[in-house]
Amino acid sequence: MATSEHDLPKCDAAVSLAFSVLGKRWNGMIIDALREETLSFSRLRRTVTGISDAVLSDRLVELANVGLVAREVQSGPPVSVAYSLTPGGSALVPVLDELGAWASEHIPVAHD
Amino acid sequence: MATSEHDLPKCDAAVSLAFSVLGKRWNGMIIDALREETLSFSRLRRTVTGISDAVLSDRLVELANVGLVAREVQSGPPVSVAYSLTPGGSALVPVLDELGAWASEHIPVAHD
Numbered sequence: 001m002a003t004s005e006h007d008l009p010k011c012d013a014a015v016s017l018a019f020s021v022l023g024k025r026w027n028g029m030i031i032d033a034l035r036e037e038t039l040s041f042s043r044l045r046r047t048v049t050g051i052s053d054a055v056l057s058d059r060l061v062e063l064a065n066v067g068l069v070a071r072e073v074q075s076g077p078p079v080s081v082a083y084s085l086t087p088g089g090s091a092l093v094p095v096l097d098e099l100g101a102w103a104s105e106h107i108p109v110a111h112d
Numbered sequence: 113m114a115t116s117e118h119d120l121p122k123c124d125a126a127v128s129l130a131f132s133v134l135g136k137r138w139n140g141m142i143i144d145a146l147r148e149e150t151l152s153f154s155r156l157r158r159t160v161t162g163i164s165d166a167v168l169s170d171r172l173v174e175l176a177n178v179g180l181v182a183r184e185v186q187s188g189p190p191v192s193v194a195y196s197l198t199p200g201g202s203a204l205v206p207v208l209d210e211l212g213a214w215a216s217e218h219i220p221v222a223h224d
Contacts, residue, residue: 012144014212017219019140022211028131032124066219088218095210099134100126102207106200107129107178 021066026051026059028096031068031085035093038072038084068092133178138163138171140208143180143197147205150184150196180204 022028026048033039033047045056060083063069068089072082085093134140138160145151145159157168172195175181180201184194197205 012208012212014216015144015208016141017221018208018211018215019134019137020222021215021219022131022134023137023140025131025135028135029128032127068218091218092214095207095214096124096127096130098207098210099130100124102204103130103133104126106180106203107133109129110132 021063021068024059024062026055027063028099030056030059030063031089031092032096034069034083034085034089035096038082040080040082044083063089133175133180136171136174138167139175140211142168142171142175143201143204144208146181146195146197146201147208150194152192152194156195175201 029048029051030044033044039047041056041060044060045051045053048056051059060069060071064071067086070084070086072084074080074082141160141163142156145156151159153168153172156172157163157165160168163171172181172183176183179198182196182198184196186192186194
């Protein structure tokens with residue numbers, strides 16, 4: 001009985017939902033980068049070290065579609081686009097702080 | 113001056129460290145699956161829905177190397193291997209609960 005399918009623990013659906021977004025490289029870092037201020041695409045790219053233009057562009061579309069990041073076109077000239085956190089994105093910030101505290105204590109920094 | 117490199121916000125190093133592990137698909141779900149009990153490889157695979165044997169195997173090596181999951185060979189017969197959370201892995205569980213609560217409130221469930 002102990003090995004029947006009914007006895008298997010199930011991954012928590014809410015945690016699974018969280019990682020459907022955050023378990024994708026860069027998404028957590030993009031939200032973290034926007035925690036304090038609205039940023040243009042180019043400033044965001046320089047803040048999220050190592051991300052490419054194409055990947056950042058894709059991730060911003062995804063984060064906007066899921067309602068965590070807002071995209072606002074600012075009339076120019078020159079026309080520019082600014083990105084900021086929605087209330088849903090902002091609600092993640094305190095949890096990011098806890099993740100950071102956990103990582104600082106429990107994950108060794110890699111040395112290449 | 114406002115656009116100089118010195119004025120750019122920097123991604124928090126601790127948050128970046130957290131996502132060096134959790135921003136990789138499956139890692140958060142594997143830790144979540146082990147939150148309550150030690151599991152064999154095969155039970156773990158059935159708990160983390162959708163993961164393949166090869167990917168689970170790779171992830172378990174990584175999570176063990178970073179000190180979040182412990183691997184214990186249990187003498188048989190048959191010999192088996194059991195996986196459990198280390199204290200560092202267990203320390204993530206309350207943060208996973210907060211991530212789950214955040215996701216439930218702010219991320220729409222995808223319907224394909």
